[in-house]
Amino acid sequence: MNNSELNNRVVARGKEFFSTISGEKPSLFNKGAWMGKVMDWSMKNETFKIQMFRFVDVFPSLTTGKLLTDHIREYFGEEKDMPPVLSTGAKVAGMLGSFGGAVLNKFLTTNIQEMARQFIVGENTKEAIKNMERLRKDGFAFVVDVLGEATLSEKEADIYMNTYLELLDSLKKEYKDWKPLPGRGGDGSLDWGHAPKVNVAVKPTALFCLANPQDFEGSVVAILERVRKIAEKVMDLNGFLCIDMESYRHKDIIIEVYKRLKLEYPAYPHFGLVLQAYLVDTDKDLPELLSWAREKKVQISLRLVKGAYWDYETVKAKQNDWKVPVWTIKAESDAAYERQARMILENSDICHFACASHNIRTISAVMEMAKELNVPDERYEFQVLYGMAEPVRKGILKVAGRIRLYCPYGDMVPGMGYLVRRLLENTANESFLRQSFAEDAQIERLLEDPALTAERERAARAAKQKAEAKGPGNLPPFNNEAMVDFTRADHRAAFPETIAEVRKQLGKTYPLFINGKEVKTGDTIPSVNPNKPSETVGIVCQAGTKEVGDAIAAAKGAFPAWRDTDIKVRAEYLVKAAAVARRRIFELSAWQVLEIGKQWDQAYADVCEAIDFLEYYAREMITLGSPKRIGHAPGELNHYFYEPKGVAAVISPWNFPLAISMGMVSAAIVAGNCVVFKPSGLTSVIGYHIVELFREVGLPEGVFNYTPGRGSVMGDYLVDSPDISLIAFTGSMEVGLRIIERAAKVYPGQENVKKIVCEMGGKNAIIIDDDADLDEAVPHVLYSAFGFQGQKCSACSRVIVLDAVYDKFVERLVSMAQATLVGSSEDPAHYMGAVADDKAMKTIKEYAEIGKKEGHVLYESKVPSDGGYYVPMTIIGGIKPEHRIAQEEIFGPVLAVMRAKDFDQAIAWANSTKFALTGGVFSRSPEHLAQARKEFRVGNLYLNRNNTGALVGRQPFGGSKMSGVGTKAGGHDYLLHFMDPRVVTENTMRRGFAPVEEDDDWVA
């Protein structure tokens, strides 16, 4: 049969389908009921939709009448301003008026719970089984799924697994008594003559809380361990187990889990996997899986869905500058579905097929293809979600005689997350159900061949494509460097390979670099691997005062020519250096893993940030570079422009050894200053890479000089030098303040008042509000506090939790911490590695001891005893604002937990230190978020996310109070600190004649 013939049959079948259900509507769109009204209003009013769905999301956390009333007011306004679906509904029910808020509370609670019940088959096992039995009586098979909160700990993973085991035990008692659903012959004890009566679906990431593609093997093994236990029970019932597919990040892990499970039980036919047609990868994954099954001689089963996370996938990819993994035209997903369904049906001898869709075109296509290919009934079935598309499921039952409903069950908290996903799915403009049943779109259009629709829409999109935008100096507009993508096997493999390569280069001696020449000195210090201090990363020559003096002289000598170099040429050096760093990105990351103990992702992010600074400041300088006319009086020209200050000393820390160093160095250089760079003694080998980058691009001699050295020998000499005009420093408050003090003194011969760009410490707090989403808050706090061992000035070191959620939050935080491992950062299974050096180790341990006296230990991890500089992950409760560990910067993995009585107190405590760098708030109260914006006084405030990882250009970084002098690295005004503004005014009037400038305020 050719394509158009087949398409004609599909369209005819679709039309017939529509006619059999004519006049019926899914209950979702029934405007006679409250839910239908909400859906209707949401589709007409985007603002209401956002507020309503967000309210549904927060609803299970609103455990008191006051919380509920406050949130209703915050989300929907006062009663008089409320949309009719809320106020009229309540009024009709005779509930408003004298009772006020409490009545509205009840009205909303009842209706939202009712709405959730639409999609959830029960709140507990008993109720779920009872309702599924009822569905069976109506002719519907089921696949049951346990709803769970995000799994954050081993304990939660066990609870999730045990719920399945108990569910299976309960089903075991019941299922034999169920009358099999009718079919054509086959095994009389099975549904339809061939299908197990018990069918369960599991979400694999709920079985391991740290599932993460960076630790691919560890994730597969851990998930498989629990899946296996469920699978064994399923086999005991001769049931069916389907492994659901989740976000793209975990796709390859899930496929691998499925394959390993299949190979453990090769003869068992009833293990299924889900593939998502909206993923571009599926065109490759599907044939690979089918070939694998043939090669291994195993029977597989695939449920094909379009995919439930389209918005999430596109947003995440855009945020990280990754290739969007999903099709971006709806018809492309539909066409992919039909293409892939055909491939599965063509392989029906080895692959059982579950067609999961509510789309009548998709279902009709599968029916017609199966017919054309003579696929026996027992090799394919249809599935829809419980609570959705009732007319469609009825239609399928009538035509195919077999349909399975996907039935989630569980309690309200996870239930609401599921409900929101379904509401979003059904109100999306692209939804087939919405178009068919809420908008009555033309049937012809709904049944059109999606391959043709996709082609037409692609052409229309190409015609609309705008010319590529240009940034300053005709460079492409600034875009953050893409983050490492561990879903890619090549990125995962790159780390061990490059670390092994870099390891071969360890132990070399690194010279100074002054005036374009390498300079060796007799004084050297080794730089070691903190995870393995016996391993010397490099031996670094140390500058004494003579060498620093030479470097300053070289910089001073190079300055006039560099100052007068065309700004675009200066910027080009940065862009070229960025290209070199990009080419070497894995290698530069590997050096960080070995020299300072960064985890793979942390190391890569540091190199990305260095590249971002180069690219960003290059463009910023081009923008700032041309003189701007100010004032418009005729006969007068005023030009405002900038000049560099002279010689800049750049003193950088070890914690972002390439990023922060490169940020300060590149800002100084592109602004026209010449630099004497002192890296940290702990990361001088990484510092030397800046020499290599600038050498490769041919930066003129003397513009950049590299002088690692002992602070005690050359630090003051550098700061005090009369030839230094600017000091850019990032590091501790003590050193920063000392530099500021010393730099204030003017020495003989000094021509400039020294400008200080100074970033210092933090004592950053995250507030957990009483309505916070703990599924989000817990992992973000853990990451903010313990990512890179808490050695970031932005790291969270205090978490201030509102009394109402304190116990639950702490319990989940500690349980998640317990699941993590401490060990060498080379191994991606380790959440935390060693701290910077033995000194840091000692100081942090001392603070942990202080904390133990001030409060009580909630968690202290084990650490390896292999000689690495390890410090336990430490969480201390019972901390008050006056305690030392609530006030002093520790710079390590010690987290103070504080219990606040309300949000006002939490904000007051958050502001109660001398620092003001970063802060965070997890809250779903619009009023509290607004209050935090205003009153939580820090340089970088993060709402509902982690409080580290600021991106150049997107989150310019820097604080005030004792955290810094108010500069923002990676922001528009950063370069201004590296330059002096000048104004030149010319009187253009000569003997009464003044030329007219275009923008003169001339007499009209």
Ligand SMILES: Cc1cc2nc3c(=O)[nH]c(=O)nc-3n(C[C@H](O)[C@H](O)[C@H](O)COP(=O)(O)OP(=O)(O)OC[C@H]3O[C@@H](n4cnc5c(N)ncnc54)[C@H](O)[C@@H]3O)c2cc1C
């Ligand atoms: C039994 C069953 C089990 C399921 N299990 C899973 C699972 O394990 N994992 C999972 O992810 N989902 C799962 N789902 C959910 C499923 O992904 C959605 O219900 C499904 O995508 C809706 O598709 P449709 O054909 O019913 O509707 P349609 O309205 O035809 O399609 C909607 C879908 O099109 C896609 N889409 C929307 N906009 C665009 C766009 N602009 N460009 C490209 N594509 C777009 C999205 O996938 C969206 O969900 C399951 C569904 C069922 C019925």
